[in-house]
Amino acid sequence: MMLNVPHNTPSWVKYSVPFMLMALIAYCTWGFAHRLCYDQLFKRLGHQSVAIGLICVVTLLDALLIVVWCQIKIIGPGRLPKVPPFMIMAEGDEMIRSVVPPLCYQSGPNGEPIWCNSCGSVKTDRAHHSSNLNYCVPRFDHTCVLLCAVIGKDNYRLFLQFVMYMAVLAVIVVVSICVFLKQIRKDLDHNLIAILVITIWGYIVSTAMLCTHFMCIMKNRTTIEIMGRKKNHGKLSYCCYYSSKDGCRYVVQLERDERSNLWRKRSTWRNFSEFLGSNVIFWFIPLGFPSSSHQDLEMNNDSGYRTLPTILGRYYESYGDESKEIIEKKIAENQYVTKFYAYGDRYRLIN
Incomplete structure (x- = not known):
């Protein structure tokens, strides 16, 4: 199967x-x-x-x-909504878009988000392009x-x-x-x-x-x-993280175990509810609910710029607390590839 x-x-x-x-x-x-x-x-x-x-x-x-x-x-x-490039460059540049970079996202070594050429969209965390459907699938299994x-x-x-x-x-x-x-x-x-x-x-x-x-x-x-954990044993993986301490973004290289545990939560209940829903009754009742589109949701910050959770809705994936602690520890120990200031971070909401 x-x-x-x-x-x-x-x-x-x-x-x-x-x-x-x-x-x-x-x-x-x-x-x-x-x-x-x-x-x-x-x-x-x-x-x-x-x-x-x-x-x-x-x-x-x-x-x-x-x-x-x-x-x-x-x-x-599920079908991943089209996500424009993150607002990394300064305003007025050709690369400027209306999406505020999230707190943390998987990236290339320079901090650029992963891009899907087929869909013409940022390929957000855990989304993969399906050649059978010809679009990116959120949390592709x-x-x-x-x-x-x-x-x-x-x-x-x-x-x-x-x-x-x-x-x-x-x-x-x-x-x-x-x-x-x-x-x-x-x-x-x-x-x-x-x-x-x-x-x-x-x-x-x-x-x-x-x-x-x-x-x-x-x-x-x-x-x-x-499967990717076993197949891509030596493949490098990077994560771009926003530090609230200095307002700077750091690109951190992730080891194999760190990469595979990015979304793991401390609570077993949280892990199960993310995959199966918070209502235990529907874990056993075979009744599915189609997801509505998230592209027409309202802006959710004072600047008028959209954030990634706003665009993705329930398709947004949050990192585990332990993963954030590991990344912050790497930054504190200067174990990062590069750092930069992203223009869009001035518009982000710190939750």
Whole structure:
């Protein structure tokens, strides 16, 4: 579920994988409901209520998976609003724009923000350009092959719910077959054997996925950040930080562990709420909410210049307190690449 789909792959190939998955689920549901519940439990063993209950539960979970998958596709991962270059140069320069530089942002060695040529926009922290969608996705996580969907900030919770309900469906099927295995072993159908193997595999994969993503959430990391941490072992990474002590900006080089822990919060609850929302009930209710555009929000400082949180809204990513302390310590020890005064910092609001 974490493999990337090449952007030039034909649409029918992309959609064939999720439909094959749904066909496999449909086959397992048919075999479980017909061969076990109806033929064995209902007709042969006389457990009518158990058979009907299992059929209803499994059918409901199947419908739930389809609904969640449709929401993942319809809502999408989110689309990063276009962000003009930060106000680094003096007023009147060609490079001047109306965006006040944020307190801290990932940058190049000279302090310039990361730029996306395809979108013609600043590529803000944790956003990545999706070649499949042809725009930058906020908090890009991965491209899911089995669901043919790009997973980002808006549909991440739905993706986890899909995996969770897949695991629940698999464990119900496996446990039900194993419980009645002794009673039906003489009349064991080859379809039930195939279904048992498929659902055991599905349970192992989905449970492993859940555990992996829960660990990522606890550390406030995404899948692409975990993969990048291993892939870009020797790649240099920089962060431009505004110091309120002298009003100067410092470009600090980040080590691999420092880079991967930039957004980690001390509170586990804060990490989970950033990924799954603050309402625990909706962690389990498969209902997504499309995000509204943030580009038309009002200005939020007296100068009339927009700030990055104003433009991004809920897509804005805040750094962890420990990361800020590490960066300030590096600055205090003169462990920085360069420093400069950004013209736009005179308009920023110190929160």
